[in-house]
Amino acid sequence: MPDDELMPIGAFARRSGLTCSALRFYADSGLLPPAETDPVSGYRYYSPGQLARAVALRRLREVAMPLAGVEAVLGAGAGEAARLLDEHVAEVVERAAAVREKAAVIRAAFGEEAGLCLGAVKGPVLADAVEQVLTATATAYEAATPVLAGLRVEADAEAVTLTATDRYRLATRTLVPAERPVRAWAGTVDGGELRAAAGEIRRSPLVRLEAVPHGIWFRLGRRGDRHCRLVSEDFPDHRLMLASLGEATTRVTVSKEPLLRALEEQPGEDVVLRVGGCRLTVGAGDGAGPRLAVPATVAGRALQVRFEVTTLYPAVSTAIGPDVLLDLRGHDRPVTVRSADRGDLTTLAMPAPLTGVAP
Numbered sequence: 285m286p287d288d289e290l291m292p293i294g295a296f297a298r299r300s301g302l303t304c305s306a307l308r309f310y311a312d313s314g315l316l317p318p319a320e321t322d323p324v325s326g327y328r329y330y331s332p333g334q335l336a337r338a339v340a341l342r343r344l345r346e347v348a349m350p351l352a353g354v355e356a357v358l359g360a361g362a363g364e365a366a367r368l369l370d371e372h373v374a375e376v377v378e379r380a381a382a383v384r385e386k387a388a389v390i391r392a393a394f395g396e397e398a399g400l401c402l403g404a405v406k407g408p409v410l411a412d413a414v415e416q417v418l419t420a421t422a423t424a425y426e427a428a429t430p431v432l433a434g435l436r437v438e439a440d441a442e443a444v445t446l447t448a449t450d451r452y453r454l455a456t457r458t459l460v461p462a463e464r465p466v467r468a469w470a471g472t473v474d475g476g477e478l479r480a481a482a483g484e485i486r487r488s489p490l491v492r493l494e495a496v497p498h499g500i501w502f503r504l505g506r507r508g509d510r511h512c513r514l515v516s517e518d519f520p521d522h523r524l525m526l527a528s529l530g531e532a533t534t535r536v537t538v539s540k541e542p543l544l545r546a547l548e549e550q551p552g553e554d555v556v557l558r559v560g561g562c563r564l565t566v567g568a569g570d571g572a573g574p575r576l577a578v579p580a581t582v583a584g585r586a587l588q589v590r591f592e593v594t595t596l597y598p599a600v601s602t603a604i605g606p607d608v609l610l611d612l613r614g615h616d617r618p619v620t621v622r623s624a625d626r627g628d629l630t631t632l633a634m635p636a637p638l639t640g641v642a643p
Contacts, residue, residue: 290319290329300338307338315355316341344369348376381480399494399501402439402469403461407504411486413446413457414478416629419598420448420455421475431517434472437493437500439465444493447522448475453595454522454618454632455602462490469495472515481510525632529618532611534559534584537624540600540608546576547597554636555593559612560586569636589615590636596621599631 297304310316311328316338318328330338337358344354349372357365414435422432436447441464447456485491485502492503502510536559546566547555554569562582567575569590589612599621600608607624618632 290331293318293328293330296330296334296338300335301342302338306342310341313351315351315358347372377480399496400469401463401466402437402493402495402500403444403465404463404490404492405444405459405461407485407488407491409459410491411482413459413629414482414485416602416604417446417448417455417457418475418479419602420450420453420631422450429517430474431472431515431519433475434515434519435475435478436470436472436519436522438468438470439493440468441465447519449520449522449525449632451520452634453599454525455599455630456522456526457629459628463492465493471495471500472517472519473500474513474515477512481512484508484510529620529632530613532584532613532620534582534587534612536564536580536582536610536612538564538578538580538608538610540603540606542578543600543608544597546578547593547600549576550593553593554590555596556588556590556638557610558586558588559584584612587612587615588638589619590638591619591633592636595633595636599633602629602631604629 291299293304293307296302297307300307302310307316307318307328307330311318316334319331319334320329321327322329340358341354344357347369349357349369353368353372357368360368417435421435432450434448436445438445438447439461442460444459444461444465445456446459447454449455481502484504488504490505494501494503499511499513502512504510543564543566550566550568552568552572556567556569558565558567558575559580559582562580564578564580564582565575566578596619599619603621604623604626609620609622609624611620611622613619615638616635618634621631621633623629
């Protein structure tokens with residue numbers, strides 16, 4: 285079709301993804317008037333140059349932007365349009381969280397079964413643990429199944445344990461509750477909802493966990509309560525994964541901050557750790573650039589292991605305390621990252637293939 289050839293409303297609807305009735309509505313509202321209207325028949329015709337605006341309009345309406353907001357975005361420059369869109373998304377997320385909370389209250393009013401007390405944990409400690417462990421989850425968009433974006437909560441007479449995995453990473457942390465659970469319980473909590481609740485949890489001196497049939501209540505005292513849904517899929521057998529790791533062949537004790545700086549200074553998407561004698565060096569995965577020496581204590585055989593930065597960096601950065609232990613088992617086996625002085629947070633990180641790495 286020539287660039288200046290007008291098309292009837294039906295053809296324009298097919299090309300823009302908008303229905304004919306929607307096009308009439310947007311024409312009447314002034315957002316997308318036709319290029320021409322036949323004065324006798326009333327038929328509406330659109331130009332190819334209007335397609336970009338029509339597609340942008342459709343996409344904005346798909347994210348529930350009101351007409352006034354759509355008009356403002358379409359009339360703004362790129363930077364201002366992005367800001368308006370970000371503000372709209374933030375409002376939608378806030379409304380969705382409020383709706384979830386109100387729905388949980390309504391469900392309770394309908395006579396939801398009394399919850400099972402899972403114990404109580406200091407709010408700042410629980411929030412830290414949640415954020416540390418959630419680094420091992422997949423995002424909702426990456427997850428092949430929702431359970432890989434969730435956080436496993438297990439409570440027994442001794443502890444509350446939080447675990448997450450995307451099958452390439454695994455993080456687990458054990459908390460000693462201030463109040464013990466009534467009986468053992470396990471469930472997988474929606475990771476996105478729990479991440480959104482972490483701020484309120486952090487500001488609560490003591491948080492009581494209460495399991496109900498389809499979720500967990502986080503009782504926050506004067507700050508109100510937060511409800512997070514449970515994910516129905518089975519959580520991967522992380523205990524079998526941990527039990528099958530085998531003994532470490534090389535152990536490295538290293539200060540966390542120098543190791544993080546070395547990881548940050550590598551320009552590529554992956555890095556290679558080389559361990560031998562009393563040395564630990566960090567280099568780019570493609571061999572370009574210098575190998576940075578990091579002070580460390582090394583025990584065991586020499587190794588080189590390649591990692592994606594997005595896998596190794598969160599595992600190191602969330603470790604508790606100034607020093608970390610790296611338990612290595614080979615170039616193709618998971619590394620265990622844990623605190624040198626506190627073992628209640630453990631993270632597994634899968635290495636990347638070592639092919640093409642210079643010795």
